[in-house]
Amino acid sequence: MRLFLAILLCKLARAALRLLGRGGTALPGSLALKLCPDIVARLSRPLKTIMVTGTNGKTTTCRMIERMLGDAGFDCMANRSGPNLERGIAADLCANAGLTGRPRKRVAVIECDEAAFKRVCGEMKPAAVVVTNIFRDQLDRYGEVTHTLESIRIGLERAGGALVCLNADDSLVASLAPDAADRVRFFGIDVPLGEASAVSDAPRCIICGAEYEYKYHTFAHLGGFCCPKCGYSRTEPEVAVVGVDSLGPEGSVAEIRVDGEIYTAPVSLPGAYNLYNAAAAVAGVTALGVGAESAIKSLAHIESGFGRMERFELGEAKVTMVLVKNPAGCDRALEYLAGVPEAAAVFCLNDGTADGTDVSWIWDAGFERLFSGGQRREIIVSGTRADDMRLRLKYAGADDGDVRTVRGTAELADAIAALRGQVCVMPTYTAMLPLRAELASRVGRKEFWK
Numbered sequence: 001m002r003l004f005l006a007i008l009l010c011k012l013a014r015a016a017l018r019l020l021g022r023g024g025t026a027l028p029g030s031l032a033l034k035l036c037p038d039i040v041a042r043l044s045r046p047l048k049t050i051m052v053t054g055t056n057g058k059t060t061t062c063r064m065i066e067r068m069l070g071d072a073g074f075d076c077m078a079n080r081s082g083p084n085l086e087r088g089i090a091a092d093l094c095a096n097a098g099l100t101g102r103p104r105k106r107v108a109v110i111e112c113d114e115a116a117f118k119r120v121c122g123e124m125k126p127a128a129v130v131v132t133n134i135f136r137d138q139l140d141r142y143g144e145v146t147h148t149l150e151s152i153r154i155g156l157e158r159a160g161g162a163l164v165c166l167n168a169d170d171s172l173v174a175s176l177a178p179d180a181a182d183r184v185r186f187f188g189i190d191v192p193l194g195e196a197s198a199v200s201d202a203p204r205c206i207i208c209g210a211e212y213e214y215k216y217h218t219f220a221h222l223g224g225f226c227c228p229k230c231g232y233s234r235t236e237p238e239v240a241v242v243g244v245d246s247l248g249p250e251g252s253v254a255e256i257r258v259d260g261e262i263y264t265a266p267v268s269l270p271g272a273y274n275l276y277n278a279a280a281a282v283a284g285v286t287a288l289g290v291g292a293e294s295a296i297k298s299l300a301h302i303e304s305g306f307g308r309m310e311r312f313e314l315g316e317a318k319v320t321m322v323l324v325k326n327p328a329g330c331d332r333a334l335e336y337l338a339g340v341p342e343a344a345a346v347f348c349l350n351d352g353t354a355d356g357t358d359v360s361w362i363w364d365a366g367f368e369r370l371f372s373g374g375q376r377r378e379i380i381v382s383g384t385r386a387d388d389m390r391l392r393l394k395y396a397g398a399d400d401g402d403v404r405t406v407r408g409t410a411e412l413a414d415a416i417a418a419l420r421g422q423v424c425v426m427p428t429y430t431a432m433l434p435l436r437a438e439l440a441s442r443v444g445r446k447e448f449w450k
């Protein structure tokens with residue numbers, strides 16, 4: 001009875017919010033959890049679930065997994081609307097259930113916040129878990145990276161017998177392996193992609209504290225790490241990007257090895273970091289029994305998710321929007337931007353709770369790479385902390401005459417619409433929501449939660 005009422009109330013609340021022209025799953029999910037605290041466990045029991053957690057790449061990895069499972073003939077539900085905390089997941093499970101709790105779709109792809117993971121994972125008992133990476137993210141909310149790592153470790157313990165797909169190149173994530181022993185499947189990138197960044201989130205061995213040595217670097221602290229003192233080092237992954245044939249603004253082509261077999265993989269999302277997401281997704285679905293060839297084929301048909309590298313045209317501006325929220329994610333977006341020197345750049349920095357109220361992270365991101373060798377481009381700064389952003393760019397080497405400050409969402413949309421050619425817009429979370437709604441109304445695109 002409680003379950004019935006909780007599902008009913010959740011559905012009604014969601015419908016009412018839609019009538020009011022609002023999306024959102026937080027309130028309906030909270031109501032359902034209040035009435036039936038174990039609703040997540042009860043509704044997910046009949047489901048075969050694959051969960052994705054980690055700091056960066058969760059959303060894109062989930063979209064890839066969803067596509068791969070769909071192409072392989074599995075009809076799946078996913079928590080696509082954004083809030084990947086327990087209440088949002090509860091609301092999406094209610095939406096997937098009839099009033100008796102019977103699921104409509106029996107396979108679930110669930111993106112889960114690292115902090116909520118230890119609780120949700122224990123309740124959902126997923127068949128497989130993918131851990132993408134661990135970076136410093138919104139320190140005021142999550143604490144140190146080791147705290148995040150511990151939260152994931154506890155979640156995996158509570159999940160019981162789940163297959164665990166871990167990033168072999170991330171010394172933090174890979175250290176979770178001994179706890180899952182024979183159920184681990186590693187993914188990674190076998191070739192160098194970049195330089196070490198000046199600030200590493202994990203410079204020292206998680207086991208003995210000695211400084212790591214690297215055979216090669218991919219991103220930030222990811223790569224071929226090895227501890228010279230205790231010998232803790234990267235494990236050869238089952239799913240690995242072994243070569244990169246091309247990288248372009250529309251996508252890339254890579255060679256991916258899956259359990260000893262090498263496949264050529266066109267990936268329809270740009271940015272070398274999407275190769276990590278691709279490897280993670282392939283590891284996840286092949287752990288569930290999807291054929292490698294089928295999974296690789298799906299990579300050519302991935303559409304970008306909510307705000308994570310989204311493209312549209314506005315007037316004569318070809319806009320790419322990338323959500324940024326921490327130094328590592330920002331570095332990846334900057335690396336993409338540095339590869340498109342003719343593009344104008346728009347940075348929108350807010351300091352809302354969902355962004356992390358401490359914006360000092362911008363000093364850890366490598367904005368310098370945009371101005372190396374005297375490169376210049378048109379730049380707009382906006383958001384509640386536009387002045388901090390402007391100062392950061394000045395220190396990074398921007399010519400102050402190239403930087404404009406634009407305040408207000410409508411004014412910013414006007415300014416973007418007046419640009420020509422490639423434009424890369426990089427907002428933080430609470431800056432993205434109103435800007436995206438404003439741009440969507442001009443472009444004529446559906447709101448994201450529909």
Ligand SMILES: [Zn+2]
Pocket residue numbers: 205206207208209210227228229230231232
């Ligand atoms: Zn060590």
